[in-house]
Amino acid sequence: MFKGNFIQNLPKIYGTYTGGFFVFIILMAIAEQAGVSAKNIGVMFVAFTVLIYAMIGYLSRTIQVDAYYVAGRQVPTVFNGMATAADWMSGASFVALAGGVYFGGYTYMAFLVGWTGGYVLVATLMAPYLRKFGCYTVPDFIGTRYGGNLVRACSVFVLFIASFTYVTAQINATGTIASRALGIPFEAGVWVGLISILICSMLGGMRAVTWTQVAQYIVLIVAYLIPVFWISNKVGGGVFPHLMLGDEVARLGELEQQFGLVKNSAADMKAAGVPGGLKYISGSHSGVPEGGMAVWKYLSLAICMMVGTASLPHILMRYFTTPTVRAARKSVAWSLFFIFLLYSSAPMLATLSKLALMDPNLPTGIIGKSISDVQSIEWVQRWSEVKQVFIADFNGDGILQLNEWFMRGDVVVLATPEVAGLPFVISGLVFAGGMAAAMSTADGLVLAISNALSHDIYYKIIDPKADTAKRLLVARVLLVIIGAAGAYIASFRLTSILGSVAWAFDFAMSGLFFPLVLGVWWKRATRAGAIAGIMTGILSGLFYLLWVYPKFSVPIFGGVNTPFLGIDHLRFGLIGAPVCLVVMVVVSLMTKEPDAATQKMVDDTRIPTGKAILGRQH
């Protein structure tokens, strides 16, 4: 069917795949017309796409070390960009981002800037140099640059904490989506999610994950953009919402004035029995909060997310797979372009969704209507049953006020197509997209952890004489163990205790950012400096988190502590990273400068041409 090798045929293969996916959507639309139930359409969407990923995973199986760890370093720029975008955009980005903007408005959007701006740091400070270095994993770079098993083990420790925090949340998301789409209990959904994740990664490691992530990106971006454009056209938002929602944003400002932004007291909400995790609108959509503290809150969150992005191993390792240093740089740009397509759409979806519910002139509007009317709407009933939306008539006037309507953030993405009256095939598509987003990130994370354990701990420290077959066997066994551990923890629904995915960013920035940057940009950085920096950084960050987060501080310190300078549990990297920097610089200057061989290694890392520091197979 195709001439030439696999890589040359990629555009054709994925072009055919995308066409096939559209045909599948059309078939589902026809099936819906023919009377197939909404539930079955949801099942078919998820089952079909997961089956395709599993097939790609199987076809990409390998017995070579460099294919398993870095996809043979032959992933073309644009495709690596797509894979990174899928790796990056988690189930949370897909289902929760628009909801976050919906409730948080301007302030929440610091996350958007943070989660995109970080790529500028990746491209300028890290990616090209790590690619030149030729490492398999992030600790592989730190272990070789600074030399020694201890520094290698320290960086694996940070990687483990950061990535594992993140992976439980992702498996949790796969479980939620699988359970909703397939109509099975959450606990079973988690294990279905895990098996799907493992099928994609176990046989082919990075190679299999790369090619499934490209396929998952295509599904998730189609699933996100079709509803946004459709809804926009349906509610009169304009053909191209990104450029045309100015009036709608202004209208939301008017409606906020009209209904008033009221803050509910915690006691009222408790008395009314508002289910946990549901939120209401109490802040302005586009208005900037006044005051220096509000500005600092915005900036500090953006800084943590940006620096954290540039330190997350599962993202950095994607750039180890390109053929050249030059391709690694371009690939970062493509990654951000593909991420931008979704991230710039989330605020538009939030705007449209908010307007659909708030504007009394629209048929979909519910705020300001009588509560009994709202309660008889079909989608309100369906989502109330599963405790995703809730109505509390605080003032007892029988009219739904803005502060009396509670909703889970995910509902913005999952229910808006329904609210706007789109056919169910779109909701099925959204489920498939959410599943793709959660699976692709979980895949990348599980692989990042198990690769670090198998390559850096097992092969480099425990058994350097292991042969290829044994190394890959250990890598696969660890992959299953890490995945199962993540699923086991996720099945307890501990995520409300584990807190936010933002923690992963803070952990990574506390322990890895400066050791990575200084490893390339400061020749004087020494092994002792790196060890001291990594450990003090991560431990001070961790200690501050325990101190500042009420769920930990109450049992440990016997009370709630006021955040220092507004640095709360989402921003604890602002404690860890500076500690890491200062300790690393001071200890480095106190110890003897690195030997000539290490200095030459850094020199070679800085230049795109010439041999990699680490061999192709190592």
Place this chain on the structure above:
Amino acid sequence: MSNKDAYWNKTKNHMIVTLVLWAFFSLVIFMFGSELNTMSFLGYPLAYYMTAQGSLLAFVVMLFWTANKQEKIDEEHGYSEREED
């Protein structure tokens, strides 16, 4: 100064320029959020537009620009990679 050092100096300066632009679009403009929001762009309040879309787009453009510029620096100093495929 050796070719290597000259190359690294240029690369460093280029890194600094990129990071200044980065800091401008990610941090500096949001220090003046309230002031910016009194202006508008495409009908959106400006600070809202920048955080929802504008800065994100600036980062994308910046990354393509910075990669191309770095490739030119590579070429000038003879560190351009051979296309292997």
